[in-house]
Amino acid sequence: MLYFSAALLAYFLGSIPWGYIAGLLNGVDLRKEGSGSTGATNTLRVLGKKWGYAVFALDAFKGWLAVMGSFGVAALLFNASEQEIIHAGVVAAFFAVAGHTYPVWLRFQGGKGIATSAGVMIALFPPAVFAFGLAVWGTLFFSTRYVSVASLGAAIALPTASAALLIAGKCDLIRTAIALLMCILAVWRHRSNISRLVAGTEKRFDKKTRTNP
Secondary structure, eight states: OOOHHHHHHHHHHHHHOOHHHHHHHTTGGGGGGSSOOOOOHHHHHOOOHHHHHHHHHHHHHHHHHHHHHHHHHHIIOOOOOOHHHHHHHHHHHHHHHHHHHGGGGGOOOOSSSSHHHHHHHHHOOOOOHHHHHHHHHHHHHHHHHHHHHHHHHHHHHHHHHHHHHHHTTTSOHHHHHHHHHHHHHHHHTTHHHHHHHHHHHOOOSSSSOOOOO
């Protein structure tokens, strides 16, 4: 019941479609614009910086809240052990990202989970993991101007940093395993971007973002 509760809470928090809601507030269905994603990147491209940054923050917050909420549920309602609390957070991490990626409200057509994964990383992993992922994202984005390349790099950085800390005795196997699973999900969701990168048709992110008139 503990892990089921964590999964249910995290999925429904993760499935709150902030990008889609932002689109509705602007009279736009993001599923029919740009890449068709309801995540922060497509929101930024279609609606501009103000909405894109707001959606990124909200998507990251729901990932953080899903994990922290599961910690609270485990400790307060189930009187769980420290190990069980961490396991509940791991379950919540996966289902928060899954909820964002495949929200039931939008016929399972959501975002790619990068912002939500960032929130999960802050809540569940040692700070060094998030710092490394952020550094990789920033380096790749500003050197290539491809959001997809930066996001894929950050996704791969998550299990890489977790594994390094596992070897150093500062992270555990289950969090390293969920980091790898989240990475695989991110790569899978970026498969169309990977195809466009290989074909040379992926669009770079322009320094000047189009905004609404």
